[in-house]
Amino acid sequence: MLDIQPLLFLQILVLSKASRQELKLTDNVVYGCNFTTNQNLKTIRTDKIFCQKACISTYGCSHFVWSNHQNGTCVLKKNFVSTTNLIASNDQSSFCGIVEENPWITDVQSLKHTYINDEGTCLLPPEDYAVTYPIALGNRETLGYIKFRPQLCGHVLEIDCGNGKFDAVVMNSNFGGGLDLYDSLWEAAIPKRNKKMGEARCNVTLAKKNPFKTEGYRCYHGTDQTDNVYFRSVGLFNTSGKVVIGAQFNGRNGTLAENGYFTFYNFGTDEDLVTFYFEFGGSFSIYLKECPGKLNNQKWS
Incomplete structure (x- = not known):
């Protein structure tokens, strides 16, 4: 027994490494798989086709695993993950995927912010900003996970108001409202018809991007x-x-x-x-x- 165990361990290790290399994500999903990370966010009972959608629509979900267990178990997982965390599973029906974006909040009332040369609530540091459009974030319940909280100061939002997608830095609050777009962002992101109305409906998400040109925290x-x-x-x-x-x-x-x-x-x-x-x-x-x-x-x- 003492001679067999090291060989058995080595065989499993070699197979695991080979399995890692064979598994390749297509459109961020793959079959017959699992993740080495076990930071579970939520477990739901659902069909396979809904597991990926559940992760996409759940704030904080970065990857997921679906299996046939109990007629369909979807495990939503959190925290940073990469393809190096992906391993083969004995359950060939299992289904894994990585979600790269946070959920989109749709149809948010958006107005033009009237102040200029504003420091805003967040008092962000003077830096070389890669994202130069500013935005004030409201606290309406319809904003869901991105309604204003101090923790979001300096983060990048991606918005789409019908004139393409734009990145903006959260630098101010707008209590009682939805999104307040500063003049530069309003002019770039809002279609002409909405500019005349003075109001637009925008979709917005918390982007996984940096506001500064420099890398790192x-x-x-x-x-x-x-x-x-x-x-x-x-x-x-x-x-x-x-x-x-x-x-x-x-x-x-x-x-x-x-x-x-x-x-x-x-x-x-x-x-x-x-x-x-x-x-x-x-x-x-x-x-x-x-x-x-x-x-x-x-x-x-």
């Missing part, structure tokens, strides 16, 4: 106070659509302000780490000395 202090050992205000941006829901510094949780930054009233220095936590799992830690201060805020029009 970017931490900023919310003020120019970067050396106050008893007070810190920090935020994380450029996360490719990952929403930060919490932050911890020296064992204490930060308080999220309306501008999207977490505040801490506890002792700490530049040599300490602040850890940011993402909505559907995972975290990112960075030294405070790597989070520059803001002498001013980005202005939008």
Whole structure:
């Protein structure tokens, strides 16, 4: 038995590696498969044809697995996934897929924002922005998962108002409303007939894109106070659509302000780490000395 077990383990390992290479996604789906990641979001009983649709329409679902178990079981999964997480399954009827976009919210009332050179609620840092159109986000229930919350400050929305798709940065709130399009975005995204009416109906989604031209996460202090050992205000941006829901510094949780930054009233220095936590799992830690201060805020029009 002692001699057989290593051989058996090696055989399984080789087969697994070969299976990984043989499985290829077509239109982001494949049969006879499973994922190595087990971060389940939701399990539903449904036919195979509805499993992918369920993932597409569920915020936070990044991949899914369907099997014949109990006459049709669809497991919606969360967090980052890639084709390297894909493995072969003994169940050849199983059906897997990756969903690259968040759900679209349709038919949202959209108006023109009248203010110019605005800093907005979010007080975003001055950066080299890849996305230059600004947008103010309302809090109507019809907006679903993208109704305004401070955690969405600095994130990129993709909108379609009938004149093509455009990316816009969430930099302001519009309480009681739907979408408020700043002048530059209004002129580009709204069809002529709707401009005359002063109102449009738009479809919108939270894009998995970065607002800055630079790659990688970017931490900023919310003020120019970067050396106050008893007070810190920090935020994380450029996360490719990952929403930060919490932050911890020296064992204490930060308080999220309306501008999207977490505040801490506890002792700490530049040599300490602040850890940011993402909505559907995972975290990112960075030294405070790597989070520059803001002498001013980005202005939008």
